[in-house]
Amino acid sequence: MTAILNVFMRFFFVAIGLILLSAVVGLFVNGIHPDAGLFITQIFHIVKSLAIPENLTFTAINGAEYSIFPHFWEYYFYSLIIFLSSLILSLAMGIVLAYITSLLPEKKIHSVAKTVSLLEALPDLFIIMIIQFGVLVYYKQTGTLLFSIVSLGDNKTYIFPIIALALIPSIMVYKVILFLVKEEMKKTYVNFAKSTGFSQTYIFFHHILRNITPTIVSHSKSILLLLLSSMVIFEQIINIRGIFTFIIENPVPNVIAFTLILFYLPIFLIYALITAWVEKATAQRLEW
Amino acid sequence: MVTDMGIAKRLMKNKVFLIGFGIIGGFFLASLCYFFFFNDQIPSAPLLYDENGKPLPAPYKGSDYPPLGTDEFGRNIAIVMLVGAKYTIGAALIIMVLRVVPALFFGIFLQFFLKWFKRPLKSIADSINYFPITLLAFLLLNWVSLEGILMQEDVPSFGVQIAIYICVLSFIFIPLNSVLIANEVELLYSKEFIESSRTLGAGTWRIITKHIWPYLVPQLFIIMIREFIQVLILMAHLGILGIFIGGVVSKGSLFGRNVLTSRSSEWAGTLGMWWDYFWTAFPWIAFIPITFLTVLILAAKAMLNSLESVLSADEQAKQADLQEPEEEEPFAQMAPFQLLRYKDN
Numbered sequence: 001m002t003a004i005l006n007v008f009m010r011f012f013f014v015a016i017g018l019i020l021l022s023a024v025v026g027l028f029v030n031g032i033h034p035d036a037g038l039f040i041t042q043i044f045h046i047v048k049s050l051a052i053p054e055n056l057t058f059t060a061i062n063g064a065e066y067s068i069f070p071h072f073w074e075y076y077f078y079s080l081i082i083f084l085s086s087l088i089l090s091l092a093m094g095i096v097l098a099y100i101t102s103l104l105p106e107k108k109i110h111s112v113a114k115t116v117s118l119l120e121a122l123p124d125l126f127i128i129m130i131i132q133f134g135v136l137v138y139y140k141q142t143g144t145l146l147f148s149i150v151s152l153g154d155n156k157t158y159i160f161p162i163i164a165l166a167l168i169p170s171i172m173v174y175k176v177i178l179f180l181v182k183e184e185m186k187k188t189y190v191n192f193a194k195s196t197g198f199s200q201t202y203i204f205f206h207h208i209l210r211n212i213t214p215t216i217v218s219h220s221k222s223i224l225l226l227l228l229s230s231m232v233i234f235e236q237i238i239n240i241r242g243i244f245t246f247i248i249e250n251p252v253p254n255v256i257a258f259t260l261i262l263f264y265l266p267i268f269l270i271y272a273l274i275t276a277w278v279e280k281a282t283a284q285r286l287e288w
Numbered sequence: 289m290v291t292d293m294g295i296a297k298r299l300m301k302n303k304v305f306l307i308g309f310g311i312i313g314g315f316f317l318a319s320l321c322y323f324f325f326f327n328d329q330i331p332s333a334p335l336l337y338d339e340n341g342k343p344l345p346a347p348y349k350g351s352d353y354p355p356l357g358t359d360e361f362g363r364n365i366a367i368v369m370l371v372g373a374k375y376t377i378g379a380a381l382i383i384m385v386l387r388v389v390p391a392l393f394f395g396i397f398l399q400f401f402l403k404w405f406k407r408p409l410k411s412i413a414d415s416i417n418y419f420p421i422t423l424l425a426f427l428l429l430n431w432v433s434l435e436g437i438l439m440q441e442d443v444p445s446f447g448v449q450i451a452i453y454i455c456v457l458s459f460i461f462i463p464l465n466s467v468l469i470a471n472e473v474e475l476l477y478s479k480e481f482i483e484s485s486r487t488l489g490a491g492t493w494r495i496i497t498k499h500i501w502p503y504l505v506p507q508l509f510i511i512m513i514r515e516f517i518q519v520l521i522l523m524a525h526l527g528i529l530g531i532f533i534g535g536v537v538s539k540g541s542l543f544g545r546n547v548l549t550s551r552s553s554e555w556a557g558t559l560g561m562w563w564d565y566f567w568t569a570f571p572w573i574a575f576i577p578i579t580f581l582t583v584l585i586l587a588a589k590a591m592l593n594s595l596e597s598v599l600s601a602d603e604q605a606k607q608a609d610l611q612e613p614e615e616e617e618p619f620a621q622m623a624p625f626q627l628l629r630y631k632d633n
């Protein structure tokens with residue numbers, strides 16, 4: 001019971017933090033207004049809006065105020081699909097790459113790990129530009145567009161943002177898994193399994209991967225944060241009509257708080273479920 | 289012995305570290321020299337003509353106007369990059385220090401005197417993670433950018449704008465870094481030698497200055513270089529969103545088109561400013577600032593990696609000194625059915 005309460009407290013704390021930050025943002029509209037009264041008014045306004053979502057409005061060009069619903073859900077799910085897909089893709093790519101590398105001889109693994117650790121630092125903007133450029137050059141030479149690199153109007157693009165977003169996190173996942181696998185390979189049970197004649201593939205996916213899953217999960221949080229930060233900029237560059245574009249266009253404290261809490265909700269649920277599952281399966285409590 | 293040499297000395301012998309340090313320092317010094325000797329004058333290309341004597345419109349290619357060509361105003365891109373280097377690196381360095389040094393004091397204070405407050409602070413500071421940092425910095429700085437400026441009468445001066453930019457980018461990270469450093473201190477505090485020192489009667493002050501400090505300093509450098517990389521990436525993101533160090537001015541090009549220009553021509557700003565060139569007939573211009581930034585980030589990362597490897601070698605050497613060198617694995621540590629292998633090589 002206390003465990004469940006703890007999990008909810010966690011959500012509650014993050015929500016409070018998001019509300020406070022959104023209220024701070026409210027003080028920075030058209031200049032700085034370091035005004036405690038305004039800050040408290042903002043907080044009340046945000047809380048009220050969260051309780052009564054009809055208060056969540058945006059101002060159109062003609063000056064009239066409209067409710068953000070049902071328009072909001074389109075933005076929301078578009079962003080959520082891209083976010084979750086690239087999270088899953090980056091994990092999958094990291095695991096597959098780590099598996100391929102683990103087949104290499106030990107000395108090569110070391111040099112690969114060194115190179116990867118440099119690549120990990122590449123800025124996301126650089127990656128996105130290279131991909132866009134590559135697709136453009138390919139298009140100019142062959143006349144086939146691999147995938148649309150900008151979203152235009154109703155034509156939503158999924159493949160490009162998902163791949164571009166997943167690349168750098170997948171390098172991070174790869175690096176972490178490679179390190180863990182290297183440590184795991186030293187253990188006696190791997191030697192034992194090898195000697196009984198199990199293949200490397202079988203050992204990797206059935207034993208090593210299962211044993212390092214808890215550690216991967218607790219590391220995946222930093223990947224999540226990286227993804228979130230990149231996503232803001234990707235939405236701008238690829239012209240995705242997602243929630244971050246929505247926030248940038250309507251920078252009102254209550255809308256910001258509502259959107260971000262709602263975006264945190266699925267992430268929170270996934271993590272709560274995974275942690276519960278890991279705890280049940282391995283009796284390990286994960287910090288996240 | 290490895291341990292006899294200081295960490296700094298060994299870093300100076302590490303080639304990768306020196307290359308990274310050389311790149312960052314070289315850019316910074318060259319840019320400063322250009323400021324002192326030429327006062328940041330950016331030369332413009334004269335109007336170039338094609339074979340038939342017809343004037344060519346700027347921007348020019350690198351092959352027409354070496355080394356990197358010009359932008360829309362005919363400004364020499366290589367010099368624009370050179371002028372911007374000191375603002376980019378300087379701002380990133382200042383922000384890096386402002387993020388870590390106050391967090392150091394808060395972190396130690398938190399660990400020793402406000403321990404009960406650590407958990408709630410951690411939970412609330414955690415929420416900053418779910419407020420994408422790029423978005424937060426953008427929203428806080430939006431009023432400095434052009435759209436914000438149009439809404440108000442008095443535009444803050446160049447210096448004030450830089451100060452605001454630096455403050456926002458550093459202060460939002462202090463709570464998170466404080467918790468990080470507090471955790472680091474806690475880890476050190478649980479070590480044996482501190483326990484024994486306390487038993488002998490050492491006070492809090494002595495433990496902090498004599499025992500924790502020497503271990504904390506290398507960690508601080510690692511945190512700082514990490515922050516440096518993150519700051520550069522954040523600055524690039526803000527550049528894309530139209531927020532430049534020192535704000536923007538609107539500048540009329542040769543052909544009467546108004547273009548937003550970064551006042552300091554620092555790299556992140558130029559990156560955002562020139563990003564749209566990608567869709568024009570001169571896509572290489574968009575590549576130049578991002579390439580420079582990437583080189584800078586990779587240089588910092590190279591420094592970070594070599595620092596980490598030097599430190600871990602140090603740690604291993606210390607542990608090896610403590611233990612008697614073992615020839616073979618003792619039987620007691622072996623698993624019941626471990627395979628005995630001949631040593632390779």
